[in-house]
Amino acid sequence: xxxxFLEGNEAFAEAAVRAxxxxxxxxxxxxxSEALEHLSKRLPELGRAFLQAESEVAAINMVYGxxxxxxxxxxxxxxxxxxxxxxxxxxxxxSEVPAVLVNVMRxxxxxxxxxxxxxxxxxxxxxxxxxxxxMIVLAPANVQELIDDMVLAFDLAExxxxxxxxxxxxxxxxxxxxxxxxxxxxxxxxxxxADWALTGADGRDPNTITSLYLGAxxxxxxxxxxxxxxxxxxxxxxxxxxxxxxxxxxxLVAFGTVGRICQTxxxxxxxxxxxxxxxxxxxxxxxxxARIAELAEQVQGVLTVEMNAGQMVDDVRxxxxxxxxxxxxxxxxxxxxxxxxxxxxxxxLATEGRGA
Amino acid sequence: MxxxxxxxxxxxxxxxxxxxxxxxxxxxxxCTHGTIHRLLAExxxxxxxxxxxxxxxxxxxxVLAYEYFNTDFAEAAHGRAPAMATGIKRVSPxxxxxxxxxxxxxxxxxxxxxxxxxxxxxxxxxxxxxxxIYGMTGGQMAPTTLPGQVTTSSPTGRDVALAGHPIxxxxxxxxxxxSAYVTRQAVLDVPGIRRTKRAIKTAFRAQLEGVGFxxxxxxxxxxxxxxxxxxxxxxxxKEHMVDYFPLGDTKVSEDVRALMER
Numbered sequence: 163x164x165x166x167f168l169e170g171n172e173a174f175a176e177a178a179v180r181a182x183x184x185x186x187x188x189x190x191x192x193x194x195s196e197a198l199e200h201l202s203k204r205l206p207e208l209g210r211a212f213l214q215a216e217s218e219v220a221a222i223n224m225v226y227g228x229x230x231x232x233x234x235x236x237x238x239x240x241x242x243x244x245x246x247x248x249x250x251x252x253x254x255x256x257s258e259v260p261a262v263l264v265n266v267m268r269x270x271x272x273x274x275x276x277x278x279x280x281x282x283x284x285x286x287x288x289x290x291x292x293x294x295x296x297m298i299v300l301a302p303a304n305v306q307e308l309i310d311d312m313v314l315a316f317d318l319a320e321x322x323x324x325x326x327x328x329x330x331x332x333x334x335x336x337x338x339x340x341x342x343x344x345x346x347x348x349x350x351x352x353x354x355x356a357d358w359a360l361t362g363a364d365g366r367d368p369n370t371i372t373s374l375y376l377g378a379x380x381x382x383x384x385x386x387x388x389x390x391x392x393x394x395x396x397x398x399x400x401x402x403x404x405x406x407x408x409x410x411x412x413x414l415v416a417f418g419t420v421g422r423i424c425q426t427x428x429x430x431x432x433x434x435x436x437x438x439x440x441x442x443x444x445x446x447x448x449x450x451x452a453r454i455a456e457l458a459e460q461v462q463g464v465l466t467v468e469m470n471a472g473q474m475v476d477d478v479r480x481x482x483x484x485x486x487x488x489x490x491x492x493x494x495x496x497x498x499x500x501x502x503x504x505x506x507x508x509x510x511l512a513t514e515g516r517g518a
Numbered sequence: 519m520x521x522x523x524x525x526x527x528x529x530x531x532x533x534x535x536x537x538x539x540x541x542x543x544x545x546x547x548x549c550t551h552g553t554i555h556r557l558l559a560e561x562x563x564x565x566x567x568x569x570x571x572x573x574x575x576x577x578x579x580x581v582l583a584y585e586y587f588n589t590d591f592a593e594a595a596h597g598r599a600p601a602m603a604t605g606i607k608r609v610s611p612x613x614x615x616x617x618x619x620x621x622x623x624x625x626x627x628x629x630x631x632x633x634x635x636x637x638x639x640x641x642x643x644x645x646x647x648x649x650x651i652y653g654m655t656g657g658q659m660a661p662t663t664l665p666g667q668v669t670t671s672s673p674t675g676r677d678v679a680l681a682g683h684p685i686x687x688x689x690x691x692x693x694x695x696x697s698a699y700v701t702r703q704a705v706l707d708v709p710g711i712r713r714t715k716r717a718i719k720t721a722f723r724a725q726l727e728g729v730g731f732x733x734x735x736x737x738x739x740x741x742x743x744x745x746x747x748x749x750x751x752x753x754x755x756k757e758h759m760v761d762y763f764p765l766g767d768t769k770v771s772e773d774v775r776a777l778m779e780r
Contacts, residue, residue, distance in 0.1 A: 227605025364569035372593035
């Protein structure tokens with residue numbers, strides 16, 4: 163397939179269609195509504211399910227239902243809408259059914275604004291709902307990665323019977339750039355649905371999907387099983403990209419839109435003679451802690467840059483564990499940090515030296 | 519499970535419907551959920567749809583309904599069963615899908631979900647059990663608690679100036695263009711139980727014909743939280759609930775009328 167000039171929101175929606183999406187349930191919210199609009203046309207013309215729900219609360223529970231029925235299903239939203247979905251996410255996680263969602267983050271807290279932000283890192287990575295669970299969280303930095311992450315999201319969700327969130331932001335959702343869509347996969351037939359799915363107890367015992375376990379010990383067993391699965395995911399699904407880290411004295415850590423900007427920062431810093439490398443997490447959960455710990459042995463210091471008040475930096479500090487200094491630079495409210503703001507922060511770190 | 523050999527000169531005239539499991543019930547003695555479960559199971563048997571039925575349990579006393587039905591089942595978040603049912607039915611249109619919900623679940627926290635599912639004409643069936651109280655959480659005021667009714671969260675009786683009025687869901691849902699069949703029945707005596715079964719059967723037939731959303735509201739009792747004997751609870755419901763929640767159909771579409779006449 164050839165590259166096309168694609169808008170992020172439409173691109174991930176079409177990528178999902180080509181990944182075999184059987185149903186989409188969603189609610190309009192800026193800056194991701196183009197995805198819902200695209201699917202409102204595409205899915206019915208392919209004979210697949212599309213429904214604009216009455217709320218994000220209803221949408222995520224429709225997703226939960228279709229996932230229980232064994233269909234490949236997703237929703238997408240933006241920050242305030244994801245908050246409304248958290249109840250459903252907790253139920254889905256406990257029930258161990260696969261589901262995919264996209265958060266095209268905007269400025270918060272509150273109604274906030276519709277500018278790009280990374281303010282939902284904690285929500286996505288630490289506490290997607292009540293109780294002990296994690297979602298797999300993928301962080302694309304451009305439209306091509308957004309497309310590729312959609313396909314990967316379905317595969318991971320179904321492999322582990324878990325939730326995969328693609329955590330984009332308003333910049334990636336709204337920007338247009340050349341990218342290549344994946345080939346069309348055949349959609350799974352109802353006969354091919356998983357044996358745990360709710361398909362009717364025809365010639366077998368009934369299947370029950372529940373997140374209710376009244377006994378303390380029986381529910382601890384469920385939790386232990388969930389934790390075991392999460393450890394398996396953490397052991398095999400960590401993904402990241404590195405730029406110029408081989409000889410780096412300073413390490414930048416950044417994801418998504420600002421991770422992309424930091425690629426420019428690396429080039430400009432090296433032009434000025436500062437030996438900088440960049441680690442850009444692709445999975446925010448599981449987090450590339452082990453690799454960051456290795457690099458912390460090599461570098462004088464780490465600068466984490468985010469479009470929030472400092473959220474991922476907590477995970478960077480945990481990974482670095484005192485091996486070197488960790489600094490943070492961020493902008494909030496929808497402001498995107500620019501390369502010429504980040505560069506002086508790097509220069510400061512370079513002059514302070516190791517352990518400052 | 520108790521099994522009995524039937525003598526050769528006798529035949530079994532009453533047993534478990536295939537659509538019910540033989541699990542011991544957790545419902546209180548005197549509770550009408552068991553009656554309604556049985557009616558629903560008999561209807562699934564008679565329509566021969568058990569093996570392609572998917573039920574959705576609510577949060578409330580019937581949260582464990584999946585223990586008692588011999589069908590596939592999902593357990594929803596509080597009030598969200600109609601959204602789950604929508605999600606399932608839209609990807610499994612050949613399945614028979616129903617929600618089983620109480621008054622707190624359907625008429626308080628899940629009002630948006632039931633109204634919009636009905637208004638879209640979703641092709642599933644809702645069994646709405648109205649006993650005017652929150653049973654499982656210990657007898658608090660429900661959206662259907664009657665004016666003056668004492669509950670653990672309306673200790674001096676429901677004051678409508680403070681807490682609003684009991685909500686008549688069958689009238690509300692019956693007024694929506696997407697609903698095909700909506701009725702209110704009661705399982706407070708034998709004739710009512712028989713009428714309730716007929717209504718449940720009509721509701722599932724409407725689903726099978728694909729003519730729109732169907733809901734059977736069933737007036738029920740909670741002798742435990744009402745603080746009455748089972749018989750007194752049945753009498754109290756007949757005396758007080760039926761006045762406020764009149765029995766009968768609130769929506770019979772032309773398609774459903776034709777189906778009822780067949």
